[in-house]
Amino acid sequence: MKRQIESGPDMTELPPLAEVMRDHKVSRGVALRAFGVLRQEGMAAPVPGGERIPTQAQCSREER
Numbered sequence: 001m002k003r004q005i006e007s008g009p010d011m012t013e014l015p016p017l018a019e020v021m022r023d024h025k026v027s028r029g030v031a032l033r034a035f036g037v038l039r040q041e042g043m044a045a046p047v048p049g050g051e052r053i054p055t056q057a058q059c060s061r062e063e064r
Contacts, residue, residue: 001014001020001024001034002041002043005038005044014035014044017031017032017035020034020035
């Protein structure tokens, strides 16, 4: 998923959990951990209804 985010500058939302599980053939726990790692690394931010990939400007504001 990290490579998808880095290679797709127009990507604004992470795929649904079920889609990640199906596409990567992983369990729910593994997919949730992956989302958690992306949040910790600042590559995704939780929002109601899903996970969003913050823009560069949003990342800069959050670091202040």
